[in-house]
Amino acid sequence: MPEASNIQGGRRGITAAAVPALVERAREGDPRSVGRLVSLVEDESALLPELMRALAPYAGHAHVIGLTGSPGVGKSTSTNALIGELRRRGRRVAVLAVDPSSPFSGGALLGDRIRMGDHVLDPGVFIRSMAARGHLGGLAWTTPQALRVLDGAGFDVVLVETVGVGQSEVEVAGQADTTIVLLAPGMGDGIQAAKAGILEIGDLYVVNKSDRDGADKVRRDLRSMLGLAERREGAWSPPVLKTTASTGDGVADVVDAIDEHAAWLAASGELERRRVRRARDEIETLALTALRKRWGSVGSGDRLDELAAAVVAGEVDPHTAAAELTVS
Template identity: 50%
Template sequence: MASKAIELLARARSGDAHAIARTLSMLENDEAGAAELVRATHRDTGKAEMIGVTGPPGGGKSTLVSALVGAYRARGDRVAVVAVDPSSPFSGGAILGDRIRMRERFLDEGVFIRSMASRGHSGGLARATKRVVDMLDALGYGVVIVETVGVGQEEVDVMRVADTVCLVTVPGLGDGIQAIKAGVLEVADVIVVNKADRPGADETVRDLTLALSLGPNTPDAWRPPIVRTNAITEEGLDGLVAAVAKHGEWARSSGAAERRSTAAARAEIEALARETLYRRLLSRVGEDRLDQAATAVARRQRDPYSALEDLLS
């Protein structure tokens, strides 16, 4: 007899939107049955095109994502969007309005939109995002777009789930150096200068070109192209889709895609190991002993290493 998780998965596979949402919630919050869902679907992953869209606020990312959804739908792909807002403790946070507007535009079964925010995810927001996008991949969405609100370290970590990362900026924000400091250029595969009809677009492209020239310069290294777009008029959208596809082809042929996937798999196993070992320790010593050890360390009666040795003995 199938478990409740597997029954839910069967409904999700049939396209039941409520079942899909419930399945994602189980994975996101590491509820009972989450591991069973991963075991049942892992071999079905690795097929979707995972696209990350990040950049500072005010860059028009949501409008650009909406335009990308339309472009991929036009070629027949089922598309899922995962919008991540690490700064918000509420479901969807500041981006909820954008998600509602996008749903109104795409009232078809080929588009699924999910909002995620910081809600004490087990293993961190990046790991929760990885679980969600892998499930959407397994459920048959050919393109999964992950959008983040800002460009902080947590957003950079979230972007590592993507095959191709698009960094979106606009003229006049003066964020070129900020992006470098945040480490975003290190994970960016395609640079998008959106609202490229604004004054200062040429200067922005020049600054970004200079910043990119300071990066790896080996013959086989990927050189992120800079694509100018206007998300509202969809000008430059074909060029962006082509740039994403070209990076995907390079990543597969160069072995970069496999290396990135292997690194992500190792990080996931390590995170699971830490979580599992901690749970086993907690079940063995109990919350009270852990609290006592913490109190002793806080009062300088014990050092952290000695306290841990006592707990493990």
């Protein structure tokens, strides 16, 4: 295997007939094939229906972990440390770093190479940055399908890390089985957490840089805030852990907690519920995108433009026009 072969971004032409073979090679562990499949998603390729059909039988193997937190809490270092611990336990790991603010992905490769850290030569690790502002609706559209690729490629764990704040974090959390919220002392994180609604999205809270002053206070504050939330009988109670990702301290505890959460998800039926909800959102987004294209396309005689002109002329009202559109 050539050096650093698990990093790539090539987008050579692929035909529909080649898709199933590419999926098979990805499942056999060929990182170039995985990368080419992710590129199809990122490029909003016309082959996506073909690709998704080929992946469908392999759905649901990977445990998807969302990692979120404000800039400066140590997300990249934590990701690197988590990869190391997961690899020690023999699991194949894919990392998807989503940058919702960037329309470009070209600059991602160098960043990936740096982020890979110790894992640049490990064929059991695949890392990919993905821009998420395509034509068809961004994050909500591309992320679920990229996760399908990595899941279908047979990775045991997929880590989704979001670069960015606010709404995009909540969106990424919505795609994960287990969401880890990362904090650090000295950043006013208690207030940040409350403001960003982060108290509602975490399954695990990790205070990183725990060798620094104030780490214990952040944990205490967080625990008391989390303690105020009402939880149903049998609900998951999010633990608050501490790490020093740069030395690896506490990282094994985080992976233990992830595994505990995964076991709870399966036993409680919540895993199935979360995945059905996600599939619902995904299908709906794909359907609405397809409909908007169909309504607005020249090939259809642009029915929407005709209806709009009729509404402007007062010949029809917008509700009747909308009803016509949805039955045609």
